[in-house]
Amino acid sequence: MSYTPTAGIITAIEYQGDGAFGGSDCTLLLTVQSEDQGLVHILLPPGAYVLNLHPFQVGDRATFFYSLGAPMPLVFPPRYRAVAAAYTPQGVTAVLDVFDGRLLNSEGTLLLKPSWATPVTLPNGQIFMGNPGNRLILATYSATTRSFPAQTVPEQMVIFCSSSV
DSSP states (O other), rough: OOOOEEEEEEEEEEOOOTTTTTOOOOOOEEEEETTTTEEEEEEEOSSEEEEEGGOOOOOOEEEEEEETOOOOOOOSSSEEEEEEEEEEETTOOOEEEETTTBBBBBSSSSEOOOOOOOOOOOOTTBBSSSSSSEEEEEESSSSOOSSEEEOOOOOOEESSSOOOO
C-alpha cells in the first residue's frame, strides 16, 4: 500500500464526533496550512499512528500520511483521513514507505543508512532487533546527500511488520 504525505502548520484543532460510542469526540479535525496543497483538513482518528504519541497543538508543523486508495469526499478544502502522523519541526522530514532490503524506498529516491545511534522501534515503542528491510517504515531525518538516490542517516525509524499502518 502506498501512502501520500502532506506537511504543514496546524492552524486549528476541533474534536469531531464520529457517531461511534454515542457520538463521542474521538477523532480530531485538524486544519492545516499545507506546504504543497494550501488549506487542508486532516481527520486524525484514534486508530491512527502518531509518532512518539505527540499531542498536536496549534502552530505545530507536522506531516500526515493518508492512502490515495481510501474514499474521500470531493469538498474544499480537501479532507484526508490520516493513517499516520509525525511532528516535524522546521528542517525535519518524515517518510512512510516500503523500503527494500537495501533500505531504498519504493520510488528509488531515498536510501536510509541508519547509524548505531538511530533508534529502531516497533509501533508499540519496543526495540526492533530484526532486519528492517522489505518492510513499511516511518522514518524522520534532517539532511540528505545531493546524490541519486539521496542518502540519509535517519533520526528515528519505526518498523511496521505488516504492509499497512
